[in-house]
Amino acid sequence: MEKIDKFYQYKNLYACPICGKKIRFHAGSLVCKKEHCFDISAKGYVNMMGATKPLKGYDRQFFMSRSEFFAKGYYEHILNAIVKKVSEIKAAADGAAAGADSKEGAESVSQLVLIDAGCGEGYYSSALAGRIEGLQIIAFDIAADAIVCAAKSKENVAWTIADVTNIPVKDGICDILLDVFTPASYKEFGRILKKGGYILKVIPGSNHLKELRKAAREQLKNKDYSGDDVSDYFEQHYDILSQETLTNTMPIDQETLKTLTEMTPLLFDVDVSRLDLSEISEITVEAQLIIGRA
Ligand SMILES: [Zn+2]
Numbered sequence: 001m002e003k004i005d006k007f008y009q010y011k012n013l014y015a016c017p018i019c020g021k022k023i024r025f026h027a028g029s030l031v032c033k034k035e036h037c038f039d040i041s042a043k044g045y046v047n048m049m050g051a052t053k054p055l056k057g058y059d060r061q062f063f064m065s066r067s068e069f070f071a072k073g074y075y076e077h078i079l080n081a082i083v084k085k086v087s088e089i090k091a092a093a094d095g096a097a098a099g100a101d102s103k104e105g106a107e108s109v110s111q112l113v114l115i116d117a118g119c120g121e122g123y124y125s126s127a128l129a130g131r132i133e134g135l136q137i138i139a140f141d142i143a144a145d146a147i148v149c150a151a152k153s154k155e156n157v158a159w160t161i162a163d164v165t166n167i168p169v170k171d172g173i174c175d176i177l178l179d180v181f182t183p184a185s186y187k188e189f190g191r192i193l194k195k196g197g198y199i200l201k202v203i204p205g206s207n208h209l210k211e212l213r214k215a216a217r218e219q220l221k222n223k224d225y226s227g228d229d230v231s232d233y234f235e236q237h238y239d240i241l242s243q244e245t246l247t248n249t250m251p252i253d254q255e256t257l258k259t260l261t262e263m264t265p266l267l268f269d270v271d272v273s274r275l276d277l278s279e280i281s282e283i284t285v286e287a288q289l290i291i292g293r294a
Pocket residue numbers: 016017018019020021032033034035036
């Protein structure tokens with residue numbers, strides 16, 4: 001029951017993805033003024049899309065592999081950088097709230113709305129909810145299997161099946177938008193972000209999984225990662241506050257490497273059985289973290 005009731009506190013942030021009207025919480029569902037009804041699963045997520053088809057390659061096995069891989073810490077440096085930035089934004093907001101409060105010694109804690117666009121199995125949002133107080137987090141993904149996987153988390157996150165081109169939240173409610181390794185919809189991002197709201201975008205760095213790409217070189221269509229297009233586009237829409245490269249190279253055994261080959265979109269069109277991975281003993285996970293302000 002608890003997993004359904006948590007959506008009560010999020011109802012004022014949602015908007016109907018069909019008609020755009022306000023949403024209320026009614027008998028374990030989210031319902032809009034025109035009676036479009038979205039069921040909340042007892043497993044702790046809401047489907048704001050209706051029937052969904054699994055996307056090619058993005059099935060339950062894919063997200064299970066990713067959860068396993070994340071648990072080994074290969075992406076922890078990216079997670080830590082995101083947690084640090086969100087903490088800083090939160091502390092600044094708390095400071096501003098305290099300054100606005102005339103009562104001496106009153107402790108003000110701000111409430112910030114964080115939207116995680118394309119959250120996958122919820123690695124980042126679960127950690128943010130667990131480590132930082134005073135965040136309301138709506139994390140969504142178009143892949144139902146990802147959200148089912150994410151909802152296993154004990155943390156207070158509103159897990160939502162939704163489409164990035166039609167995000168089911170009200171205009172201008174988002175303080176912090178997270179867009180990690182997923183395609184953006186800048187039109188929707190512009191609509192939901194508050195004036196002065198932050199966007200944290202993470203894209204693969206030029207050395208990302210370089211060991212694996214080297215082994216698969218002959219079969220890969222795009223041999224290099226380039227973040228240039230993303231940076232240019234980003235610059236047109238936001239004030240860029242910072243841009244940093246996050247790199248970590250860790251040892252990897254053959255079994256973990258196999259898990260990685262099952263979870264990386266990089267190899268979706270590659271015949272993994274033809275790859276010689278025996279020479280690989282370490283793997284580099286590299287990303288660019290770009291922070292912009294609307
Ligand atoms: Zn509606």
